[in-house]
Amino acid sequence: MKFEGVHEKTLVLIKPDAVQRGLVGEIVKRFEIKGLRIVGMKMMRLDEATLREHYAHIAAKPFYPTVEKFMMSSPVVALCLEGLEVVDAVRLVMGITKSRAAEAGSIRGDLAMGYGNNVIHGSDSVENAKAEVARFFKEEELLDYTKDEFMHVYSEDERV
Numbered sequence: 001m002k003f004e005g006v007h008e009k010t011l012v013l014i015k016p017d018a019v020q021r022g023l024v025g026e027i028v029k030r031f032e033i034k035g036l037r038i039v040g041m042k043m044m045r046l047d048e049a050t051l052r053e054h055y056a057h058i059a060a061k062p063f064y065p066t067v068e069k070f071m072m073s074s075p076v077v078a079l080c081l082e083g084l085e086v087v088d089a090v091r092l093v094m095g096i097t098k099s100r101a102a103e104a105g106s107i108r109g110d111l112a113m114g115y116g117n118n119v120i121h122g123s124d125s126v127e128n129a130k131a132e133v134a135r136f137f138k139e140e141e142l143l144d145y146t147k148d149e150f151m152h153v154y155s156e157d158e159r160v
Helices: 016-020 024-034 048-054 064-071 086-094 107-111 126-136
Strands: 009-014 037-044 076-082 120-122
Touching: 009 024, 009 086, 009 126, 016 024, 016 064, 016 076, 024 037, 024 076, 024 086, 024 107, 048 064, 048 126, 076 086, 076 126, 086 107, 086 120, 086 126
Parallel strands: none
Antiparallel strands: 009 076, 009 120, 037 076
């Protein structure tokens, strides 16, 4: 079944702490269980230029070098997820940034304790999601495919 109504995409980065702790499969599983479609996924090392662009909003802050060092300490896994209102759905599944205060059942609430070492990044708006997906994925790396389970995830009127 082709799901014409889903065009919103978002970026998720599974951070170095999650990669090192062997949490990649658990994190991906949470998004699959939610019913989101993975249209891009790759493991990669981040460089200074990409990080400075990605974290431009904090690059001048005194703590930024620590963030950069952490994000370059190990590979990350980049995901492009697709679904109806996917940015909001991913943020809900992730939980709040301060992991030790995140709601139980969320990724951060269940799998992390830190603020910066909080296992996952997700786009915070539809506009930022478009820019972030383009930063981490080439157009040819994003796949369009039929996901039959969408007929069981969304109601009929949402699939139009």
